[in-house]
Amino acid sequence: MTEHLTHVKHPLVQHKLTLMRKSDTSTAVFRQLLREISMLLAYEVTRELPMTTERIDTPLEPMDAPVLDGKKLALVSILRAGNGLLDGILELIPSARVGFVGLYRDEETLKPVEYYFKVPTELEDRLVIAVDPMLATGNSSVAAIDKLKEAGAKNIRFLCLLAAPEGIARMKEAHPDVQIVTAAVDSHLNDNGYIVPGLGDAGDRMFGTK
Numbered sequence: 001m002t003e004h005l006t007h008v009k010h011p012l013v014q015h016k017l018t019l020m021r022k023s024d025t026s027t028a029v030f031r032q033l034l035r036e037i038s039m040l041l042a043y044e045v046t047r048e049l050p051m052t053t054e055r056i057d058t059p060l061e062p063m064d065a066p067v068l069d070g071k072k073l074a075l076v077s078i079l080r081a082g083n084g085l086l087d088g089i090l091e092l093i094p095s096a097r098v099g100f101v102g103l104y105r106d107e108e109t110l111k112p113v114e115y116y117f118k119v120p121t122e123l124e125d126r127l128v129i130a131v132d133p134m135l136a137t138g139n140s141s142v143a144a145i146d147k148l149k150e151a152g153a154k155n156i157r158f159l160c161l162l163a164a165p166e167g168i169a170r171m172k173e174a175h176p177d178v179q180i181v182t183a184a185v186d187s188h189l190n191d192n193g194y195i196v197p198g199l200g201d202a203g204d205r206m207f208g209t210k
């Protein structure tokens with residue numbers, strides 16, 4: 001059984017996350033860092049992709065060589081901020097299929113409001129990686145994974161940048177089968193459901209909105 005939570009401590013990931021956290025980091029730099037850090041996290045979250053061998057001819061001689069097996073993996077972005085993780089991951093895995101779950105947190109209740117859902121077919125045969133930079137209360141990602149399971153997904157991972165203890169606990173309780181891969185486990189949520197110390201509102205920082 002894979003670990004429920006993988007905390008990626010690679011120095012490059014940690015350095016880039018620190019730069020993203022800084023309140024004076026511009027939108028443009030925030031986006032570039034997001035692309036770089038999501039490539040590094042993609043490496044980690046795909047560690048156990050199924051492999052097979054293929055008979056190939058090298059310039060020297062034929063051999064049975066390792067290749068990825070099975071159907072293309074499916075990335076599922078939790079809109080809006082999840083989209084910031086897509087570019088970097090797709091650089092590494094260009095043929096991945098991509099789905100979208102549109103949710104926003106009601107500012108008062110912190111409950112997710114769903115506004116869109118479109119995902120690849122045959123989810124049951126794919127590794128499904130749900131992506132969202134922030135795991136705060138966990139309400140958004142738990143709701144998104146509920147929907148993905150209803151759509152047939154069986155093998156699901158969740159990739160984020162910051163995870164609050166509250167969100168980790170919520171995810172463990174609702175989806176103990178889903179491995180969380182994160183760049184940081186932060187301290188707590190404030191009264192508005194923001195991760196502390198955090199990096200602010202991920203969607204607003206990457207899209208320059210307030």
Ligand SMILES: O=P(O)(O)OC[C@H]1O[C@H](OP(=O)(O)OP(=O)(O)O)[C@H](O)[C@@H]1O
Nearest residue numbers: 079080081104105136137138139140203
């Ligand atoms: O774990 P939770 O408590 O649900 O909070 C995390 C969610 O909140 C933010 O989205 P937001 O609702 O701000 O929408 P946005 O991504 O469009 O900015 C963030 O992008 C996560 O999706």
Ligand SMILES: O=c1cc[nH]c(=O)[nH]1
Nearest residue numbers: 136194195200201202
């Ligand atoms: O800190 C937080 C919590 C939820 N959503 C964000 O974008 N940031």
Ligand SMILES: [Mg+2]
Nearest residue numbers: 079080081203
């Ligand atoms: Mg969001």
